[in-house]
Amino acid sequence: MSRYSWQIKLGIVLLFSSLFIYSIKFLVLGDPENTYYYVFNALGFLPINVLLVTLVLNELLSVRARRERLEKLNMVIGTFFSEVGTDLLKTIARADHTISTLEDTLRVTGDWKDQDFIRVRKVMEGYDFHVDIARLDLGHMRQYLKERRNFLLRLLENPMLLENQAFTEVLRAVFHFTEEIERRDSLACMTENDCMHLKGDVERIYRLLSLEWLSYMKHLHVHYPYLSSLAMRTNPFDSKASVVIG
Numbered sequence: 267m268s269r270y271s272w273q274i275k276l277g278i279v280l281l282f283s284s285l286f287i288y289s290i291k292f293l294v295l296g297d298p299e300n301t302y303y304y305v306f307n308a309l310g311f312l313p314i315n316v317l318l319v320t321l322v323l324n325e326l327l328s329v330r331a332r333r334e335r336l337e338k339l340n341m342v343i344g345t346f347f348s349e350v351g352t353d354l355l356k357t358i359a360r361a362d363h364t365i366s367t368l369e370d371t372l373r374v375t376g377d378w379k380d381q382d383f384i385r386v387r388k389v390m391e392g393y394d395f396h397v398d399i400a401r402l403d404l405g406h407m408r409q410y411l412k413e414r415r416n417f418l419l420r421l422l423e424n425p426m427l428l429e430n431q432a433f434t435e436v437l438r439a440v441f442h443f444t445e446e447i448e449r450r451d452s453l454a455c456m457t458e459n460d461c462m463h464l465k466g467d468v469e470r471i472y473r474l475l476s477l478e479w480l481s482y483m484k485h486l487h488v489h490y491p492y493l494s495s496l497a498m499r500t501n502p503f504d505s506k507a508s509v510v511i512g
Contacts, residue, residue, distance in 0.1 A: 339426045340485050350414050356502035358472045361401040372503040383484045395473040399465040404453040411444040436474045443467040
């Protein structure tokens with residue numbers, strides 16, 4: 267009851283205010299028939315008023331709240347790429363023998379339009395994200411991800427992730443791979459089947475993370491050009507990328 271105490275008080279105040287106003291009108295101006303007519307006329311419009319307030323206004327507020335949640339979620343995703351995602355993606359992409367065929371396509375520039383992002387996404391969805399597991403330093407990756415485990419756990423605990431299933435899948439894939447390599451005593455003497463298993467885990471991360479990176483780049487490009495500039499200069503797919511502006 268305490269949660270609604272102020273609403274109840276407000277309702278009582280408004281109700282008595284209406285009664286007071288109509289009483290003053292009746293006492294000062296008289297003409298009770300006109301007063302009754304006005305009261306019933308107002309009551310007749312009340313359902314429409316309730317409809318406008320509860321449906322239309324509530325929907326507008328919901329849209330605004332959803333937009334704010336998505337904005338905060340994109341801040342979380344941006345933090346992930348700054349701390350983990352960009353470097354991890356760069357490391358994995360270097361183990362892709364055919365990444366050069368995708369490099370020019372993924373070289374995002376400041377004059378890209380929505381159509382460019384749509385076109386590139388279709389290309390990426392049809393791309394075979396294969397890696398040569400022998401070209402990856404699994405020991406370095408294990409240490410790198412282990413040092414950032416607490417950071418990743420805090421991200422996973424964020425309730426806003428429910429708004430973005432794709433990013434949740436990225437984190438799940440990263441956590442699975444981290445657990446796989448942390449539980450192995452040695453990463454040097456693995457069987458062929460074990461290598462293929464880890465290769466599949468890395469390629470899962472590679473695909474999911476690449477698509478999420480493109481979505482995040484589009485968000486920055488549209489809403490934050492100054493952040494997009496830095497992201498383009500640290501493009502994990504661009505071997506010529508440099509943070510220094512030439």
